[in-house]
Amino acid sequence: MNSKILKELCARCALALNDTENERMVADLTLILDYVDQIHAVTTDGFEPLIHPLNIGNVRELDEPETTRHQDLIQMKSIETVEDFYVVPKVIKP
Amino acid sequence: MDPYQSLKQLRQLLDSKQISVTELCQYFLDRIAQFDQRTNSFVSVEPEQVLAEARSTDKTIDQGVNGQLTGIPVAHKDNFCVRGKRTSCCSNLLRTFIAPYDATIVKNIAKAGGIYFGKTNMDEFAMGTSNQTSVWGPVRNPWDLSRVPGGSSGGSAAAVAAGLVPVATGSDTGGSIRQPASFCGVTGFKPTYGRLSRYGMIAFASSLDQAGTLTRTAQDATTMFQILQSHDSQDATSVPSSINKKVQIKHPLTIGYSASLLNGLDSDIVARIEASRNTLEQLGSKFVDVEVFDQDLALSSYYIISCAEASSNLARFDGVRYGSRAKSVSSIQDLYEDTRSHGFGAEVKRRLLAGTYFLSNNSSENYVQKAQKIRRMVYELYNELFQKVDVVLAPSSPSTAFRLDEEHDSTDMYRQDRFTVPVNLCGLPAISVPCGLVNGLPIGVQFIGPQFGDELILDLAERFQKETSWHLQRPKI
Numbered sequence: 021m022n023s024k025i026l027k028e029l030c031a032r033c034a035l036a037l038n039d040t041e042n043e044r045m046v047a048d049l050t051l052i053l054d055y056v057d058q059i060h061a062v063t064t065d066g067f068e069p070l071i072h073p074l075n076i077g078n079v080r081e082l083d084e085p086e087t088t089r090h091q092d093l094i095q096m097k098s099i100e101t102v103e104d105f106y107v108v109p110k111v112i113k114p
Numbered sequence: 115m116d117p118y119q120s121l122k123q124l125r126q127l128l129d130s131k132q133i134s135v136t137e138l139c140q141y142f143l144d145r146i147a148q149f150d151q152r153t154n155s156f157v158s159v160e161p162e163q164v165l166a167e168a169r170s171t172d173k174t175i176d177q178g179v180n181g182q183l184t185g186i187p188v189a190h191k192d193n194f195c196v197r198g199k200r201t202s203c204c205s206n207l208l209r210t211f212i213a214p215y216d217a218t219i220v221k222n223i224a225k226a227g228g229i230y231f232g233k234t235n236m237d238e239f240a241m242g243t244s245n246q247t248s249v250w251g252p253v254r255n256p257w258d259l260s261r262v263p264g265g266s267s268g269g270s271a272a273a274v275a276a277g278l279v280p281v282a283t284g285s286d287t288g289g290s291i292r293q294p295a296s297f298c299g300v301t302g303f304k305p306t307y308g309r310l311s312r313y314g315m316i317a318f319a320s321s322l323d324q325a326g327t328l329t330r331t332a333q334d335a336t337t338m339f340q341i342l343q344s345h346d347s348q349d350a351t352s353v354p355s356s357i358n359k360k361v362q363i364k365h366p367l368t369i370g371y372s373a374s375l376l377n378g379l380d381s382d383i384v385a386r387i388e389a390s391r392n393t394l395e396q397l398g399s400k401f402v403d404v405e406v407f408d409q410d411l412a413l414s415s416y417y418i419i420s421c422a423e424a425s426s427n428l429a430r431f432d433g434v435r436y437g438s439r440a441k442s443v444s445s446i447q448d449l450y451e452d453t454r455s456h457g458f459g460a461e462v463k464r465r466l467l468a469g470t471y472f473l474s475n476n477s478s479e480n481y482v483q484k485a486q487k488i489r490r491m492v493y494e495l496y497n498e499l500f501q502k503v504d505v506v507l508a509p510s511s512p513s514t515a516f517r518l519d520e521e522h523d524s525t526d527m528y529r530q531d532r533f534t535v536p537v538n539l540c541g542l543p544a545i546s547v548p549c550g551l552v553n554g555l556p557i558g559v560q561f562i563g564p565q566f567g568d569e570l571i572l573d574l575a576e577r578f579q580k581e582t583s584w585h586l587q588r589p590k591i
Contacts, residue, residue, distance in 0.1 A: 021471075029467045032474070033425065034432070034450040035458070044460075045467065048524050052468050055525045056414040059484050062491075069486030070493050072321050073307045073541025074353065074565070081347070090214075097212040099439045106434050111446050 021049045115141050117277030118588055121186060121334045124280060128175070128185045135175065135185035139168040139229055142187050146232075146278050149591055152259055155272040157192050157250045158200055159232035167229050174227075182341055184227030189282040191270050192233040193240055194325075195314040196220050199230075203316050204248035205238045207457025208437045217314025218346045219283055219325050226341045231279050235269030238459045239428065240285055240318045242266050243293055243530040244516070247461045252518060255298060256589040257555055261515040264294030264530075270328045271298040276591050281329045281338060287318050288416055289511075289534025291326045292546035292560060296510035299548045299556030299587055301575065302328050303335040305568050307541030308353035310339075311346035319423035320351075322416070322538040331585055332547060332575035339568060361504075361567035367574065369394060370404035370503035375533065379512055383557055386550035387509050390559040393581050394507070394574075404499055404506065407492045409532040415492070416535040417528055418472050418485035424462075425469030431457065464524065493540045500564035505574060509533050510546035510558035533560065543568040545575045548584035556587065 195213035245268025256276035267284030271294035295302025433453030440452030
């Protein structure tokens, strides 16, 4: 871990850290990586990745149309809306 | 009035009209007003609304309507959505978020007549083992106010331990119910993954998260489990009854035990775990030595998977649709960055960045897939184990509650979970019950069952508590 990698991670995470946070975060992440790196010493050949603890399939439901728009409920405490839309800064620059 | 009565005792008081729901609620509200400034276990309580609901419930009782929880105060961890109530996950990012719907757990409790008593403090987004990362300030352990209550369900554990509420909900991703239960001397139950709905419980790591309860007794945990379990079509991981193969309760039990788990623990804690084993032997259980998975490896696998899942789950908090939003930003990218940078605390950022690293192109195979393969190894080991034994006995936490001002680095804190995370990796049920006091502080022991062995370990915990009185100990708050 170093400040260059951390900068890339911050960009992917949509996070901005100040200099003090950067320094501390590099140290913390280094510690975490040093700890979890012990997994590389284990032979896992023959084991399939386990992504879920229950051996169940996806829930499938009948494909029946229903009204699921609950505009008022969902936007009840929205930060800023106009009609059905959320308001955000301009995405396309003029 | 004794604030430490069980649900059964409170039910009897209400049913025999020795006390009204309004009087009961007023009593617990008074205790919160008197003691919660010390523990900071609640982040929101609305006395007027509680009393209005209590008065209305008294009327329904007069009309003969009575559910299992009718009139009983129940608090919810702040990651359960309660319609119309602030649900902040104790994060600055959601400090103004009002939930538009009820979590299924919340609905089930309301359906059984429980009185919504407010939200309990927690580690931000359930990431922590000490309840020090909450935006609303740390929770203090009622047994010693200079110490932590454990986490992340620290507010729920402290509230039950302090006699501020008879029961509270919690969530357990890597031990977040069982470790605070151990620190606070209460009973903490994490059911089999999928037996309680996660709908409306704000996600941390979806393949590990499980709702559960913090109660005074195992009998109360059983009552709550009966009320809360239901198949929920709104949660794709909720287990349908067709595959919900409950494990038969039987006696005597064969219990697996690994003395190697106790290596390095304080001798007084070891003595309490050994004494628990003796109690279970006196109850007729037969103990066999078993081999358990390397704790540090399981823990590493857990942290890789949980951080990776968290970095994906928490991507939704972008300041557009809900929560707080950065002001005076000129671009959408600035909006995301400023919102998240000011919204998330240090521990959440640390885990999101670690998770993003594990998931990145160059690392995913090395870290996430490798961790998932180790998860498979742990899973298969437990599967084999449960061919030979009915239950596994393990400590709930490696220490009693530590001091708030103690310095711990991240991995020190993470190692607090080493006895609890294998349970989450495998989706097993486990319960932590108080098994003693060490230097005046509670410590718990864990009974771990096979998948769908919830009733089996609840029954064992109830029988254990009939032979011991540690769950009846109270802090002098």
